[in-house]
Amino acid sequence: MTSITGSRPKILVTRRQFQDQVDRLNEVSDALVLDRPAPATPNELQVAATGAHGIFAHITDTIDAAAMDAAGPNLKVIAEFGVGYDNIDVDAASERNIVVANTPGVLTEAAADFGFTMIQTAGRRIAESDRFVRRGDWKWFEPLDLLGVDIYGSTLGIVGFGRIGSAVARRALGSGMNVIYVTRSQPEDDLGCERVGTLNELLERSDFVTLHCPLTQETNGLIGTEELKRMKPEASLINTARGPIVNTDALTAALRDGEIAYAALDVTDPEPIPTDHPLVKMENVTLVPHIASATIGARRKMSEMTVDNILATIAGKLPPNCVNADRINWG
Numbered sequence: 001m002t003s004i005t006g007s008r009p010k011i012l013v014t015r016r017q018f019q020d021q022v023d024r025l026n027e028v029s030d031a032l033v034l035d036r037p038a039p040a041t042p043n044e045l046q047v048a049a050t051g052a053h054g055i056f057a058h059i060t061d062t063i064d065a066a067a068m069d070a071a072g073p074n075l076k077v078i079a080e081f082g083v084g085y086d087n088i089d090v091d092a093a094s095e096r097n098i099v100v101a102n103t104p105g106v107l108t109e110a111a112a113d114f115g116f117t118m119i120q121t122a123g124r125r126i127a128e129s130d131r132f133v134r135r136g137d138w139k140w141f142e143p144l145d146l147l148g149v150d151i152y153g154s155t156l157g158i159v160g161f162g163r164i165g166s167a168v169a170r171r172a173l174g175s176g177m178n179v180i181y182v183t184r185s186q187p188e189d190d191l192g193c194e195r196v197g198t199l200n201e202l203l204e205r206s207d208f209v210t211l212h213c214p215l216t217q218e219t220n221g222l223i224g225t226e227e228l229k230r231m232k233p234e235a236s237l238i239n240t241a242r243g244p245i246v247n248t249d250a251l252t253a254a255l256r257d258g259e260i261a262y263a264a265l266d267v268t269d270p271e272p273i274p275t276d277h278p279l280v281k282m283e284n285v286t287l288v289p290h291i292a293s294a295t296i297g298a299r300r301k302m303s304e305m306t307v308d309n310i311l312a313t314i315a316g317k318l319p320p321n322c323v324n325a326d327r328i329n330w331g
């Protein structure tokens with residue numbers, strides 16, 4: 001990978017971003033920011049990407065081979081604003097010698113705070129209680145209404161024990177939960193939590209199941225009808241990872257039929273979930289709009305890291321967080 005010489009490179013920023021980071025891009029390149037209320041359609045994205053050397057991408061963008069080819073041979077880097085990059089076809093990028101980069105680490109604590117908040121939200125029926133008050137149904141203190149389940153002493157099953165999963169475990173241990181997990185690779189430090197042999201065992205033993213694995217071919221539809229049936233009827237499912245890891249129809253049926261008690265979802269499939277979807281009408285569901293990393297601190301650092309990744313690549317250097325470094329010809 002050589003640095004770009006001649007005219008100033010074009011960087012497409014697909015959504016509105018922190019201005020100081022756009023300014024950093026503009027010091028050495030021409031940033032085209034798509035400052036619109038809605039994400040670009042695939043067609044709009046292809047038009048905007050034409051001639052770009054870099055794309056500052058977001059989860060709402062489908063960066064496939066067609067988008068890369070529309071950008072053309074200048075394209076050297078696709079930098080994702082986020083840790084998950086399932087919206088980018090990494091194989092297609094690698095075949096075209098295009099660097100793909102992401103923002104791991106800087107959002108871990110914010111995402112873990114939020115994941116643990118969702119466990120408490122589910123267990124203590126926070127959203128449902130809020131709706132109860134707003135509807136005017138709260139007349140007096142009721143000893144037997146809106147009873148949740150104890151967080152303290154319950155078992156949390158974590159699917160995916162990477163950075164965010166283990167940071168959730170730290171919080172759960174601090175709250176007196178028993179933590180069990182399944183994960184693909186051996187964690188360096190599992191904080192003394194119990195690694196269980198199979199996903200089924202985790203589902204059967206957990207009072208709360210929280211998902212922290214990436215969306216891949218293997219995890220697409222990981223939680224479906226059979227898996228939900230294995231969960232305890234009083235258990236909750238928390239998804240702050242990616243919507244398609246859970247089969248939405250199966251989850252809707254499981255919640256309706258009392259196979260599980262509650263779901264707290266930061267991500268859904270489809271996303272956004274249509275407002276007339278049955279899940280939206282259910283009391284035993286909390287739905288929030290993909291905000292696990294949405295703190296000022298985390299989002300600022302994500303923006304900065306995305307720009308770092310772009311600036312390094314266009315200067316001909318290995319970016320700090322390249323996900324396909326071993327497939328790039330750096331010569």
Ligand code: DGY
Nearest residue numbers: 059081082083084293
């Ligand atoms: C992430 O970092 O993956 C968030 O979900 C935003 O895409």
